[in-house]
Amino acid sequence: MQDAEQLARFERAIAAEEKVEPRDWMPDKYRANLIRQISQHAHSEVVGQLPEGNWITRAPSLRRKAILLAKVQDEAGHGLYLYSATETLGVTREELQDDLLSGRAKYASIFNYPTLSWADVGAIGWLVDGAAIVNQISLCRTSYGPYARAMVRICKEESFHQRQGFEIMQTLAAGSPAQKAMAQDALDRWWWPTLMMFGPHDAESAHSQQSMQWKIKRQSNDELRQKFVDQTAEQAAHIGLVVPDPALRWNAARRHYDFGAIDWAEFQRVLGGNGPCNRARLAARRKAHADGAWVREAMLAHAAKQAARAAA
Numbered sequence: 256m257q258d259a260e261q262l263a264r265f266e267r268a269i270a271a272e273e274k275v276e277p278r279d280w281m282p283d284k285y286r287a288n289l290i291r292q293i294s295q296h297a298h299s300e301v302v303g304q305l306p307e308g309n310w311i312t313r314a315p316s317l318r319r320k321a322i323l324l325a326k327v328q329d330e331a332g333h334g335l336y337l338y339s340a341t342e343t344l345g346v347t348r349e350e351l352q353d354d355l356l357s358g359r360a361k362y363a364s365i366f367n368y369p370t371l372s373w374a375d376v377g378a379i380g381w382l383v384d385g386a387a388i389v390n391q392i393s394l395c396r397t398s399y400g401p402y403a404r405a406m407v408r409i410c411k412e413e414s415f416h417q418r419q420g421f422e423i424m425q426t427l428a429a430g431s432p433a434q435k436a437m438a439q440d441a442l443d444r445w446w447w448p449t450l451m452m453f454g455p456h457d458a459e460s461a462h463s464q465q466s467m468q469w470k471i472k473r474q475s476n477d478e479l480r481q482k483f484v485d486q487t488a489e490q491a492a493h494i495g496l497v498v499p500d501p502a503l504r505w506n507a508a509r510r511h512y513d514f515g516a517i518d519w520a521e522f523q524r525v526l527g528g529n530g531p532c533n534r535a536r537l538a539a540r541r542k543a544h545a546d547g548a549w550v551r552e553a554m555l556a557h558a559a560k561q562a563a564r565a566a567a
């Protein structure tokens with residue numbers, strides 16, 4: 256009975272666009288769904304440092320290296336805000352780390368693809384961060400307060416990331432024939448995996464209906480994917496690159512771009528752990544965690560000493 260009243264109050268608050276805060280009553284399923292989505296998002300930010308981090312030592316100029324370093328550090332920061340937001344829901348950082356390192360947790364499929372050339376750093380900023388912004392602008396209005404607030408700051412930083420990637424692509428596309436070919440090759444390889452970032456079609460999306468009802472998600476996977484295609488198709492044309500999709504064309508009746516079919520078998524393969532870099536990504540995270548053990552031990556020892564001193 257009390258639960259029914261609490262649920263009714265919760266649903267009224269959601270309908271009134273009030274934010275849910277950590278100490279508020281919430282349905283168990285709301286809490287579990289948020290822990291799932293926010294922790295996957297946090298893991299994505301952390302694993303997402305790896306493909307670009309691969310190019311820090313080989314950035315073509317000091318300016319490009321400084322920008323890339325700052326960007327990769329931003330991704331680490333996003334991971335930290337998002338782990339903190341997840342912890343407000345009653346899980347510990349250790350549990351979350353464990354889920355990632357054991358391979359139980361998902362993270363964005365896109366980060367299981369390799370970065371083969373410098374243009375891939377441009378393509379990630381332009382396409383992957385571009386897709387992330389489209390999704391995350393919408394999440395700034397998510398119903399859970401700590402997640403919504405983290406998104407506001409993250410979106411500001413993602414906007415800088417998207418612009419730096421676009422500027423790299425624009426420069427390469429206007430460069431020598433070899434540079435333009437490198438930019439086109441990067442677009443060819445990153446385009447379709449980027450479209451998969453938005454998740455399965457709405458009809459196949461397991462969590463969408465409940466997440467939309469509780470305003471965890473504000474726009475559907477397909478709506479956001481369409482928005483991304485509409486803006487990016489025009490950007491590609493502007494810098495003289497060709498989107499690798501013969502079906503891409505403006506549909507005046509729909510006032511949107513039509514685009515071709517996504518290879519969902521490839522998406523499932525990558526989610527199942529068999530993408531080009533899944534094993535390397537997890538191995539890198541496990542090594543980083545093991546290499547950092549002494550830092551965690553030193554911090555715990557320091558905290559224990561301080562607590563003992565304060566108690567004395």
Ligand code: BYC
Nearest residue numbers: 296299300303330362363364387451452454460461462463
């Ligand atoms: N990759 O019911 P659905 C970044 C899973 S990082 C892997 O539609 P939902 C950046 C999904 O989790 C940006 N898995 O799920 C960092 C679910 O599996 P489970 C990352 C995916 O949650 C560094 C199942 O498929 N952004 O920007 O309603 C450098 C069914 O899907 C994917 C976020 O995480 C995928 N692409 O909708 C540069 C945004 N898609 O849990 C850039 C926050 C789906 O049932 N997340 N799955 O085992 C979201 O907005 C939503 O979780 C999604 C999926 C739209 C991704």
